[in-house]
Amino acid sequence: MKETDRRSLRTKKALKRVMLELLRKKDISKITVSEIANLADIGRGTFYLHYTDPYDLLDKLEDELIEQLTANTTHDQNEDSLMSHLENVWRNVYENKDTFNIFMNSINKGRFMDKLKQKSGNEFLVKYQGDPQKFPEYYSVVYVISGTLGIFQKWMEEGTPISPDELAKIVKNCVI
Numbered sequence: 001m002k003e004t005d006r007r008s009l010r011t012k013k014a015l016k017r018v019m020l021e022l023l024r025k026k027d028i029s030k031i032t033v034s035e036i037a038n039l040a041d042i043g044r045g046t047f048y049l050h051y052t053d054p055y056d057l058l059d060k061l062e063d064e065l066i067e068q069l070t071a072n073t074t075h076d077q078n079e080d081s082l083m084s085h086l087e088n089v090w091r092n093v094y095e096n097k098d099t100f101n102i103f104m105n106s107i108n109k110g111r112f113m114d115k116l117k118q119k120s121g122n123e124f125l126v127k128y129q130g131d132p133q134k135f136p137e138y139y140s141v142v143y144v145i146s147g148t149l150g151i152f153q154k155w156m157e158e159g160t161p162i163s164p165d166e167l168a169k170i171v172k173n174c175v176i
Contacts, residue, residue, distance in 0.1 A: 014040040019057050023102045066119050083172050090164030104156045120145045
């Protein structure tokens with residue numbers, strides 16, 4: 001089935017919506033293919049055309065969310081581009097906070113944060129791999145990524161008490 005087939009896209013959208021609804025109520029280990037298929041009003045076979053199991057669907061949802069967040073990542077050292085990037089990231093999180101809350105409040109929170117950290121730092125891992133001369137800069141980047149994700153996690157846990165722009169300024173002051 002083609003990825004651009006409208007029925008296929010509609011089915012995937014329904015499956016993702018149902019999965020998010022279920023994740024609000026229960027842990028992934030308690031979610032079954034039958035339950036997802038019934039709530040999405042499709043057959044089990046249709047589910048298996050798109051995903052291997054509920055964990056595969058969860059992986060795809062997490063990957064899409066992380067891709068959305070890191071799509072416009074900039075590695076410029078320019079203060080203005082960093083600030084603009086941070087504002088865009090936090091605004092994106094804020095606009096999708098319901099979805100982020102599901103992943104941040106689930107039992108799989110650590111898994112989601114690990115994926116986010118890995119995706120955020122992947123380019124740096126490749127860039128610095130095997131070059132001891134660049135290790136100080138590499139470890140600085142690891143520190144910044146970990147700190148920024150810690151701030152993100154705390155901000156989400158507290159219910160996003162300040163605006164994305166204010167948070168971007170705080171993170172910028174910590175980073176620069």
